Amino acid sequence: MSEPIGIGLLGLGVVGTGVARTLLEKRESIARRVGRALELRRILVRDTQRPRALSGLPLTTDPDAVLDDPAISVIVEVLGGEEPAHTYIRRALAAGKHVATANKEVMAKHGPELVAAAAARGVDVAYEASVGGGIPVIGPFRLDLLANDISQVTAIINGTTNYIITRMSQAGLDFATALREAQEAGYAEPDPRNDIEGIDAAYKLAILATLAFHARVHPNDVYYEGITSLSPSDFRYAEELGYAIKLLAIGKQTDQGLELRVHPTFLPTSSLLASVDGVFNAVQVDGDLVGRIQFYGRGAGAGPTSSAVVADVIDLAQRLPGEMPIRAQATAYEARPIGRIEDVHTRYYLRLVARDRPGVIAAIASVFGQLQISLASIIQKEDVPADGPNGESGETYAEIVFMTHRAHEAAVQQARQRIALLPAVARIGSVIRVED
Amino acid sequence: MSEPIGIGLLGLGVVGTGVARTLLEKRESIARRVGRALELRRILVRDTQRPRALSGLPLTTDPDAVLDDPAISVIVEVLGGEEPAHTYIRRALAAGKHVATANKEVMAKHGPELVAAAAARGVDVAYEASVGGGIPVIGPFRLDLLANDISQVTAIINGTTNYIITRMSQAGLDFATALREAQEAGYAEPDPRNDIEGIDAAYKLAILATLAFHARVHPNDVYYEGITSLSPSDFRYAEELGYAIKLLAIGKQTDQGLELRVHPTFLPTSSLLASVDGVFNAVQVDGDLVGRIQFYGRGAGAGPTSSAVVADVIDLAQRLPGEMPIRAQATAYEARPIGRIEDVHTRYYLRLVARDRPGVIAAIASVFGQLQISLASIIQKEDVPADGPNGESGETYAEIVFMTHRAHEAAVQQARQRIALLPAVARIGSVIRVED
Numbered sequence: 001m002s003e004p005i006g007i008g009l010l011g012l013g014v015v016g017t018g019v020a021r022t023l024l025e026k027r028e029s030i031a032r033r034v035g036r037a038l039e040l041r042r043i044l045v046r047d048t049q050r051p052r053a054l055s056g057l058p059l060t061t062d063p064d065a066v067l068d069d070p071a072i073s074v075i076v077e078v079l080g081g082e083e084p085a086h087t088y089i090r091r092a093l094a095a096g097k098h099v100a101t102a103n104k105e106v107m108a109k110h111g112p113e114l115v116a117a118a119a120a121r122g123v124d125v126a127y128e129a130s131v132g133g134g135i136p137v138i139g140p141f142r143l144d145l146l147a148n149d150i151s152q153v154t155a156i157i158n159g160t161t162n163y164i165i166t167r168m169s170q171a172g173l174d175f176a177t178a179l180r181e182a183q184e185a186g187y188a189e190p191d192p193r194n195d196i197e198g199i200d201a202a203y204k205l206a207i208l209a210t211l212a213f214h215a216r217v218h219p220n221d222v223y224y225e226g227i228t229s230l231s232p233s234d235f236r237y238a239e240e241l242g243y244a245i246k247l248l249a250i251g252k253q254t255d256q257g258l259e260l261r262v263h264p265t266f267l268p269t270s271s272l273l274a275s276v277d278g279v280f281n282a283v284q285v286d287g288d289l290v291g292r293i294q295f296y297g298r299g300a301g302a303g304p305t306s307s308a309v310v311a312d313v314i315d316l317a318q319r320l321p322g323e324m325p326i327r328a329q330a331t332a333y334e335a336r337p338i339g340r341i342e343d344v345h346t347r348y349y350l351r352l353v354a355r356d357r358p359g360v361i362a363a364i365a366s367v368f369g370q371l372q373i374s375l376a377s378i379i380q381k382e383d384v385p386a387d388g389p390n391g392e393s394g395e396t397y398a399e400i401v402f403m404t405h406r407a408h409e410a411a412v413q414q415a416r417q418r419i420a421l422l423p424a425v426a427r428i429g430s431v432i433r434v435e436d
Numbered sequence: 437m438s439e440p441i442g443i444g445l446l447g448l449g450v451v452g453t454g455v456a457r458t459l460l461e462k463r464e465s466i467a468r469r470v471g472r473a474l475e476l477r478r479i480l481v482r483d484t485q486r487p488r489a490l491s492g493l494p495l496t497t498d499p500d501a502v503l504d505d506p507a508i509s510v511i512v513e514v515l516g517g518e519e520p521a522h523t524y525i526r527r528a529l530a531a532g533k534h535v536a537t538a539n540k541e542v543m544a545k546h547g548p549e550l551v552a553a554a555a556a557r558g559v560d561v562a563y564e565a566s567v568g569g570g571i572p573v574i575g576p577f578r579l580d581l582l583a584n585d586i587s588q589v590t591a592i593i594n595g596t597t598n599y600i601i602t603r604m605s606q607a608g609l610d611f612a613t614a615l616r617e618a619q620e621a622g623y624a625e626p627d628p629r630n631d632i633e634g635i636d637a638a639y640k641l642a643i644l645a646t647l648a649f650h651a652r653v654h655p656n657d658v659y660y661e662g663i664t665s666l667s668p669s670d671f672r673y674a675e676e677l678g679y680a681i682k683l684l685a686i687g688k689q690t691d692q693g694l695e696l697r698v699h700p701t702f703l704p705t706s707s708l709l710a711s712v713d714g715v716f717n718a719v720q721v722d723g724d725l726v727g728r729i730q731f732y733g734r735g736a737g738a739g740p741t742s743s744a745v746v747a748d749v750i751d752l753a754q755r756l757p758g759e760m761p762i763r764a765q766a767t768a769y770e771a772r773p774i775g776r777i778e779d780v781h782t783r784y785y786l787r788l789v790a791r792d793r794p795g796v797i798a799a800i801a802s803v804f805g806q807l808q809i810s811l812a813s814i815i816q817k818e819d820v821p822a823d824g825p826n827g828e829s830g831e832t833y834a835e836i837v838f839m840t841h842r843a844h845e846a847a848v849q850q851a852r853q854r855i856a857l858l859p860a861v862a863r864i865g866s867v868i869r870v871e872d
Contacts, residue, residue, distance in 0.1 A: 029585070134723075139572070144743075272732065275711070287743065290739065290743040291737075296730040298727045
């Protein structure tokens with residue numbers, strides 16, 4: 001057996017502790033399987049005195065002690081956030097060390113540059129843990145699917161929002177209650193904005209789309225909407241109409257270029273993604289050769305993330321810096337225009353509250369008609385709670401739901417604005433895109 | 437860009453044609469993505485004069501012309517069957533060529549020896565296409581899941597039987613009709629025995645279990661039953677009880693060793709595997725770090741298989757023979773005893789036809805009681821078609837279904853024999869294991 005490979009760890013939070021525990025507790029079985037031991041040599045933390053779940057670890061507060069240690073050939077970055085993680089990764093690569101990172105923000109914003117910087121130094125940056133936790137998704141794109149032309153990637157890649165949505169759907173909770181529950185269960189952070197506003201999913205979609213479409217996709221190219229405006233009634237109507245609501249990340253090749261969007265979506269309950277519940281993630285890929293494939297599992301947590309990080313470390317440990325990359329690198333990007341959200345062409349669900357008067361539906365339907373949006377179905381429920389803007393007493397309100405046939409986003413947004421101005425309309429509840 | 441890598445192809449059937457087509461039609465995009473062109477130099481066929489879907493191919497009937505060509509560094513084997521495929525693969529490896537194969541029979545029976553022979557020559561044998569078509573399953577076991585201790589692999593890995601079962605379940609067809617339909621659709625071969633008797637699935641389970649449990653699992657270690665004795669009424673009862681029936685391949689670590697079995701199985705309809713229909717495959721893995729993950733897609737066909745074979749070729753083409761293996765090889769097998777089917781401990785469904793007389797259920801239930809098998813539920817339907825052994829006129833028959841709590845296979849088989857001998861019992865319809 002060759003000599004052990006030295007590992008440096010940046011960060012010892014939940015994920016870092018999981019990685020350290022795995023490297024220590026599984027040292028022998030990993031060495032047996034890999035033919036080489038992995039040795040945790042140095043761990044960067046903010047405070048070496050803080051009580052830790054694991055004792056006797058080689059902690060340091062000095063980044064140089066990790067990044068400049070010549071006996072360390074693989075750096076594991078699990079700090080999270082853009083800085084200083086990005087700077088440390090750059091330094092490690094420049095020093096000729098491999099890097100394994102779980103950092104979606106850094107890889108989404110700087111991935112292609114880091115991959116190129118690594119290649120220039122004869123090392124590699126591995127980031128399987130950055131999307132989908134322990135589910136192998138990066139590896140398949142970097143190798144297994146390389147012969148395919150991929151037409152679409154459709155993913156549930158944020159466990160926090162999927163947990164909240166599942167609770168809203170199954171227990172009828174409102175958003176605030178479901179969020180609080182997720183926070184109490186440790187599935188949502190005290191400041192949950194990155195998750196619930198769709199930003200985290202947009203980072204991950206940028207990473208997947210870069211790989212799937214061999215294009216340089218930046219998070220700024222991704223349109224995103226979060227789940228904060230979903231209401232329990234949206235879930236009730238969805239069920240009535242035969243749909244589930246999911247926060248989907250969609251990357252699609254169209255004639256106009258790449259469509260890249262993250263938003264709540266109506267999905268037929270018969271679709272596989274519709275049954276991905278709780279904190280689970282799923283990534284669905286449509287390729288010209290492989291057809292439709294899907295990967296499913298836990299997208300976060302110490303165990304799943306450690307599984308991916310340690311696999312990356314094993315992958316990197318198979319060769320010394322300077323040897324050729326183990327997995328094919330998509331370094332030759334193809335130029336692909338990025339589509340605008342206004343050009344999306346799909347079906348829509350629109351829920352609104354209106355005064356229950358004759359002619360209301362006709363007025364709304366005529367707006368749709370003027371904009372060439374054809375309607376597939378209308379559901380009206382009477383006597384919903386008012387919440388009208390002026391709280392007129394004696395007035396009854398109806399909740400009305402419209403499902404359109406395929407229409408252009410731009411037209412639907414225009415319809416939304418015009419309908420909101422109709423005197424009989426109290427408020428627009430939601431506009432949600434529908435995918436088949 | 438480096439010079440092209442020479443590919444030799446053994447076999448030009450449905451899969452071989454798919455591989456050749458992919459290598460030719462995607463030559464440029466693959467070269468761009470991989471940094472190196474793949475050049476199809478020679479193809480072994482039985483008859484060079486036969487009309488082919490692709491013209492101008494470099495055909496030969498001489499295996500030496502492929503296996504001994506010094507300009508060929510990767511051999512793709514898509515002949516199928518044990519011989520001569522196995523011999524050709526050995527020769528190619530001995531000649532210092534990489535091999536990519538889709539051959540489950542060869543890899544199940546000889547995989548570990550071939551992997552060792554390859555390693556001894558500094559080359560590699562890749563076999564992603566041998567299980568699950570284009571779904572990445574071998575790669576994840578060889579690398580992505582390597583840090584995990586895997587407790588169970590549960591898979592639907594034979595598309596032919598899953599298609600037949602799906603038709604029986606959804607359209608109420610009997611087995612013979614569903615099989616004929618599958619043959620007409622091209623999903624079942626004229627001689628379907630390998631598929632419908634569970635042999636193909638047993639090969640694939642041997643391959644997956646070898647990887648998952650780091651143990652040398654031979655197909656002879658796998659207990660298998662096919663789907664030929666399933667009847668439409670089994671599907672009706674399954675639905676009534678909240679289950680789907682699937683031909684599952686199960687590999688499980690137990691205190692008694694490895695449980696390795698392929699058989700029809702009752703699965704709760706809420707489980708993800710229950711909704712894998714038609715020719716689709718799914719592989720579910722339970723790991724200590726990663727939790728439960730699942731891979732889903734088409735398990736056969738020219739496109740999916742080519743997707744996997746060409747990915748393997750790309751993987752192999754990244755380095756010259758003599759350089760180190762790209763993916764970690766599980767060459768260090770751990771000794772694990774193989775459990776016996778008699779020791780399986782699970783729940784059971786038993787369907788039988790009995791004369792509709794007082795005391796019948798009591799007699800049957802008392803057999804279960806004597807053998808310490810406790811019953812969870814009983815369904816009795818009267819007036820089923822007789823088919824009794826003696827065709828007594830005037831006698832009415834009842835179909836009775838028993839669901840047991842967890843019990844030992846040995847006891848259940850004994851119960852089955854004793855119940856079959858009861859005077860009131862006309863025949864045992866099915867005994868099917870139940871998994872949660």
